[in-house]
Amino acid sequence: MDTLIATEKMVPLAPFTTLDLGGDAQHMIRIKNYQDAVDAVGWWKSQAQPMPLLALGGGSNLLVSDTGFRGLVVKMENADIQVLEESDGTVLVEAGAGAVWDRFVAYTVERGWAGVECLSGIPGCVGGAPVQNIGAYGQEVAETIEWVKGIDLHTAEAFQFTAIECEFAYRDSFFKKSVDRRYLITSVAFRLRPGGEPTIRYHDLQNRCQEEEAHTLMDVRELVLEIRRSKSMVYDKSDPNHRSAGSFFTNPIVDEATADRIEASLKPGVRFPRFEVEGGIKLSAAWLIDNAGLKKGFKMSPEAKVGLSTNHVLALTNRGGAKAEELLELCRHVQQVVKAAFGVELEPEPVFVGF
Ligand SMILES: Cc1cc2nc3c(=O)[nH]c(=O)nc-3n(C[C@H](O)[C@H](O)[C@H](O)COP(=O)(O)OP(=O)(O)OC[C@H]3O[C@@H](n4cnc5c(N)ncnc54)[C@H](O)[C@@H]3O)c2cc1C
Known part of the structure; x- marks a missing residue:
């Protein structure tokens, strides 16, 4: 062998x-x-x-x-993309786990296939997308995934799971929860809508689309990329904030009493983003960090090699030459400050390896 x-x-x-x-x-x-x-x-x-x-x-x-x-x-690094079938006004397309995610999105948008346009600019590969059910600007990848294929590492046998079997939830899936990272994903199939309208659900994106008279899939892709770039949320080596894992914390879901308690403690007129979702009230991790007093660009000392992005409080960045231990220390600090200010635990979004 x-x-x-x-x-x-x-x-x-x-x-x-x-x-x-x-x-x-x-x-x-x-x-x-x-x-x-x-x-x-x-x-x-x-x-x-x-x-x-x-x-x-x-x-x-x-x-x-x-x-x-x-x-x-x-x-x-298996990056093939192939159309499996076209039927009932939809197209089923399979992409290798190693295909660069944004190249896959560009491929679908160029062909006029709706379904993943708002997920433009998310770094990573196709195989990583179902693991945490990537989402942005009003779309989640779970909405278009038909099935996920790969190898079960316990049995060394092939698997194919439907979207329902993947148990997708907010930044979560069956794969993320599986013990010992049991499943090696080799390809993912997406059901997309040729000639379909772009998804313009997210409030900020709706406003921008109106201002710019953006109507097509390509318009929406370009606007999403522009908004993401302004927040250092595309991977661009010329951006000093580029060494990050995107949002470092997920938006916490709390019970109503906790959300009410925080809201009641605020000075009158302070905007408090809260959204009713399944299982409770979703708060904004970025709002919590910012309102706990940690601002964009925060560092624990002037010489620290890690800090919050200067464009987005939710991104922890390596400013160059840092150690993973320093980033972990910053992560713990942010968690402690938010906990002390609001009594809410922030959960890291990235996967920790080798700790
Ligand atoms: C600047 C920036 C912006 C971001 N913005 C967003 C965003 O808007 N929305 C969002 O949801 N995420 C966002 N992310 C997070 C990240 O891009 C996504 O989670 C992405 O899907 C991860 O894919 P990856 O290929 O890089 O996975 P990796 O980082 O390589 O792996 C992540 C996890 O997935 C597992 N995995 C990866 N590939 C496979 C496979 N083939 N089979 C089994 N397991 C696998 C790994 O073992 C690991 O546990 C952002 C990250 C950055 C750096």
């Missing part, structure tokens, strides 16, 4: 993550197609010393520890 598959040893993981943090991967295998994934799992299972396996896409939702990952990193 070792002779068939190319394994790399002690590969620095930082360059594979948008935070640019973390130590080495003990082993890495790059996957170009489904057979490579089968071979990689075979190699992993055949090792005398069992080790954990980490699927890696664009590394845009990962915080890797300074000591790295002692196990096998499977880097998904």
Whole structure:
């Protein structure tokens, strides 16, 4: 088995993550197609010393520890996109887990297929999208996913789960909850709407679309990219805030009594964003951080190499040359300050690896 598959040893993981943090991967295998994934799992299972396996896409939702990952990193680079069927005014398109997410979105928008246009500019790969059910500007990927395919690492057998079986929820799925990261996703199929109207539900996007007379899928994609760029929410190496994992905390869902208590404690006229959702009241993590006194650009000391983005309080950034431990310290500080101010726990959104 070792002779068939190319394994790399002690590969620095930082360059594979948008935070640019973390130590080495003990082993890495790059996957170009489904057979490579089968071979990689075979190699992993055949090792005398069992080790954990980490699927890696664009590394845009990962915080890797300074000591790295002692196990096998499977880097998904299978990027094929193919149309499986066109019927009843819809198209079913399958994309490899290693396809760059935004290239997939561009591909669909260029063809006039509606369904993922508001998810333009989200970093990462197709295989990472279902894991936390990516969402932005009024769309979630769960709305268009028909099925997710891959390999069950417990049995080494193929799986195919429907969207219902994926148990999608806000920034969550069956994959995210699975013990031992049990499922290696190799491709995802999306049901899209040729000639369909863009989704313009999100309030700010509605306003911008009206101002700019934006009506087409491409108009909406371009507006979303423009808004995201202004908040450093696209991965652009020329932006000093680019070393981040996007929003570092999810928006907390609290009970009504907690939301009422916070609202009652505010000075009259202070705007308090709260949204009724299934399971309670969703608060804005960005609002909580900002109103707890941590402002854009906050650093724990002038010489600190990590800080809040100067464009968005919700993004924790490596300003260059930082250690993962420093970012973790900043994460804990933000959590403590928000807890002390409002009694609310902020949950980190990225996956912590090797801690
Ligand atoms: C600037 C910026 C902006 C962002 N904006 C948004 C946003 O608007 N909305 C949003 O929802 N997210 C956002 N994110 C977070 C991130 O881009 C998404 O979560 C993305 O889908 C992660 O994909 P990835 O390929 O980079 O996954 P990775 O970071 O490589 O991995 C994340 C997790 O998914 C698992 N995983 C990845 N690929 C596979 C696979 N093939 N099989 C099984 N498990 C896999 C990994 O093991 C890990 O547990 C942003 C991040 C950044 C840096």
